[in-house]
Amino acid sequence: MTLTSDPLFSVDGKVVIISGAGSGFGRTIALALAERGASVGVLDITQKAAEETTALITSAGGRAITLVADTRDPELVEKCVQDVIAKFGVPQIVVASAGIGRRSPAIEMTSQTWQDVIDVNLNGAWNLAQATGRAMITTNTQGSIIFISSIAALVGLPNGNANYSASKGAVHALMRTLAIEWATKGVRVNAIAPTHFRTPLIVASIKENPEGEAFFKANIPMGRMGEPEEIVGSIIYLASQASSMVTGTVLVVDGGHTAR
Numbered sequence: 567m568t569l570t571s572d573p574l575f576s577v578d579g580k581v582v583i584i585s586g587a588g589s590g591f592g593r594t595i596a597l598a599l600a601e602r603g604a605s606v607g608v609l610d611i612t613q614k615a616a617e618e619t620t621a622l623i624t625s626a627g628g629r630a631i632t633l634v635a636d637t638r639d640p641e642l643v644e645k646c647v648q649d650v651i652a653k654f655g656v657p658q659i660v661v662a663s664a665g666i667g668r669r670s671p672a673i674e675m676t677s678q679t680w681q682d683v684i685d686v687n688l689n690g691a692w693n694l695a696q697a698t699g700r701a702m703i704t705t706n707t708q709g710s711i712i713f714i715s716s717i718a719a720l721v722g723l724p725n726g727n728a729n730y731s732a733s734k735g736a737v738h739a740l741m742r743t744l745a746i747e748w749a750t751k752g753v754r755v756n757a758i759a760p761t762h763f764r765t766p767l768i769v770a771s772i773k774e775n776p777e778g779e780a781f782f783k784a785n786i787p788m789g790r791m792g793e794p795e796e797i798v799g800s801i802i803y804l805a806s807q808a809s810s811m812v813t814g815t816v817l818v819v820d821g822g823h824t825a826r
């Protein structure tokens with residue numbers, strides 16, 4: 567059994583663009599899809615991080631292009647999409663993973679802290695979905711757009727997550743609307759809602775607040791946090807023919823967190 571032998575779950579030969587691909591989920595997904603034969607647009611705001619991901623892919627024999635952009639800027643995102651089209655073709659798989667957290671108790675949260683998180687997590691995801699959806703639809707390309715949302719969109723989180731939870735809830739609403747608008751145009755749109763995973767984002771948060779880890783584990787019935795590689799199966803499912811009738815849905819990857 568090779569990595570690409572089952573056509574139902576194949577991403578071989580697909581063109582992919584992933585935001586936030588310089589770290590965490592985005593990098594893990596970029597490596598996993600490239601390993602399975604996809605050509606990957608590695609988009610990140612941090613040039614060095616994006617270049618590292620690209621180098622990891624190409625040194626293993628895969629295909630990737632580095633794209634440096636702040637996803638908050640629709641023109642820069644559009645330029646990235648055009649760069650991918652020029653190099654590999656119209657994207658067929660899109661993963662909007664770029665995201666940030668800026669925690670603050672609600673009554674102390676500044677308008678800047680609120681806005682920063684909404685701008686990246688919601689507006690940035692929208693910019694990528696709009697640019698790639700447009701490219702797919704105007705070229706009659708079948709595609710799958712996947713938003714990395716969060717269980718924060720589904721259950722309340724303590725500890726100053728008003729901005730984060732609101733941004734992710736809005737991503738679910740956006741995802742459902744695009745799924746319906748594009749349902750007959752060959753573009754499926756879904757979200758993956760992870761619980762706490764051990765990515766650099768969460769490792770930094772635990773470093774800042776060491777009790778955080780016990781809290782995370784206590785809320786996850788499996789009794790442990792996710793490891794970044796554990797997101798890959800859900801991505802392959804939503805990206806491939808295996809989910810050809812699936813659109814407008816949230817796939818929860820949470821060790822039971824939201825089942826409680």
Ligand SMILES: NC(=O)c1ccc[n+]([C@@H]2O[C@H](COP(=O)([O-])OP(=O)(O)OC[C@H]3O[C@@H](n4cnc5c(N)ncnc54)[C@H](O)[C@@H]3O)[C@@H](O)[C@H]2O)c1
Pocket residue numbers: 585586587588589590591592609610611612615635636637638662663664665666686687690714715716717759760761762763764765766767768
């Ligand atoms: N790690 C978790 O436990 C967890 C849980 C639920 C949801 N998520 C979501 O998963 C996604 C990825 O998170 P992660 O844990 O991999 O974080 P991470 O910090 O490891 O990676 C995020 C990447 O996004 C990039 N980025 C940030 N702002 C950007 C911008 N404006 N434009 C382009 N790139 C930008 C960063 O440079 C970084 O490389 C986020 O949307 C996050 O909200 C994470």
